[in-house]
Amino acid sequence: MTTGAGVGDNQGVGTPVEDTFAEAIATSPRRARTRERLLDAALTLFAEVGVDATSIEAICERAGFTRGAFYSNFSDRSALIDALAAREQGRAISELRDAIEASPWNDVPEGTDDVGAVASVATQLLDALTIDRRWALVNGEMRLMALRDRSLAPAHEARENLLLDAIADEIRRLTACLGRRLAIPDRTFVRLLWAGFQADLEAADRSLGTDHPTTAVELATSWIPEVVTRLTVPAEPSP
């Protein structure tokens, strides 16, 4: 929806044809590669100097192309942004799935009462979502863009909900595994957890230049267990 990626192939640059559907239509391997390189360059520059401050020309230069390549692949700036958001959010979700797959929570015995275990798994999951610091930054900017331009909001919200729901699901499974359940709505809990972790990420980032460099995970483990403990209650009041 909402214009999609928009390959908009055509004969030359001229009119990239409305990138209406297209989507999965046969894109040559070559084309796909340049698209990827352009998206990579955009992600890097967006993170470095901001979305608005990044010129199309700069993106092309960093990707090793000229603007001709850009306009052959994207109708305009916003089409690139859409495509980037779609790609990165998809990547984030699949990373979450991988993390869930690889997570040790499957080994946790059914009746464990160690809330700390859940907390540590939760932290690892959050961490898995933020391997790419660039996207954390750019996504923050897109959040603001969606707040300003209401027409962008639905797409952004949908993308973010996808992720937050996935996290919520996982948290619910984890707590259930310990015979507990959340005392507040899942979504609220995830929101708090996510926001708190974002702050940890920022703090960790800031600490890089100082003499006490820490990681976000270190910071997170100092409060997540306590919060998880206090915001969950034993489940099954009546079995």
Next chain:
Amino acid sequence: MTTGAGVGDNQGVGTPVEDTFAEAIATSPRRARTRERLLDAALTLFAEVGVDATSIEAICERAGFTRGAFYSNFSDRSALIDALAAREQGRAISELRDAIEASPWNDVPEGTDDVGAVASVATQLLDALTIDRRWALVNGEMRLMALRDRSLAPAHEARENLLLDAIADEIRRLTACLGRRLAIPDRTFVRLLWAGFQADLEAADRSLGTDHPTTAVELATSWIPEVVTRLTVPAEPSP
């Protein structure tokens, strides 16, 4: 520190003289008024279309001036941003102080055990801080700017800490008044509260166009009491 506001008065526009100290140096009432109008216009436009996307020209136009006025008052774009941040953050803090002053918490009897009361006061305080939706938006963008450009970080962090500390102080006083204390570090708690409330603000904003318009305070009261209850414990284990 960090360049300050920078009136940088001089003879004409030419070289606005380094806005080194200056600060409280005699600014004519006229000058002060145009500065304010420029800052107001900037705040509005920054919120509407973003900081980077706002041209100096647009700011002047909206304020009813031309660029001559701008360069007579600010050395460049970043000087304006500094001045705006300083003004708005100062405003936020004084609004918090006012809210504390006017808050009904002073009337709460010493031994009240109604955690909900504290929560509602806390919500009102948070609400008081966000009367101006524009600044909430712009401050979010400045957070990102500080994350990208490390040289901006100290000033931003200092400003934000001022506010968060003030909130933390107040929360501590409120909980103490109920004979309880936070089970996690004040700062962590405030961070969660603040982040959660920001999300409520966004949600409230989004709900404006729908058929279920709600306010941030409504949303916040649905979870803050529970969270406050669960994240505090009775104080004075040994009186």
Next chain:
DNA sequence: TGTATCCGATACAGTGGCGTATCGAAAGGT
């Protein structure tokens, strides 16, 4: 190997914004 097609490079207006220099008109003092 020849040929049609794809796709990125190059060239070209056109636009908008920046920063400076200069000018004219308010403000403010006496």
Next chain:
DNA sequence: ACCTTTCGATACGCCACTGTATCGGATACA
């Protein structure tokens, strides 16, 4: 009311970026 100072308007040159049209080399297919 005059003169000085302050301060915003106007005019100028400059540069970065956008979007389109055209061109030429690569690629795939026979």
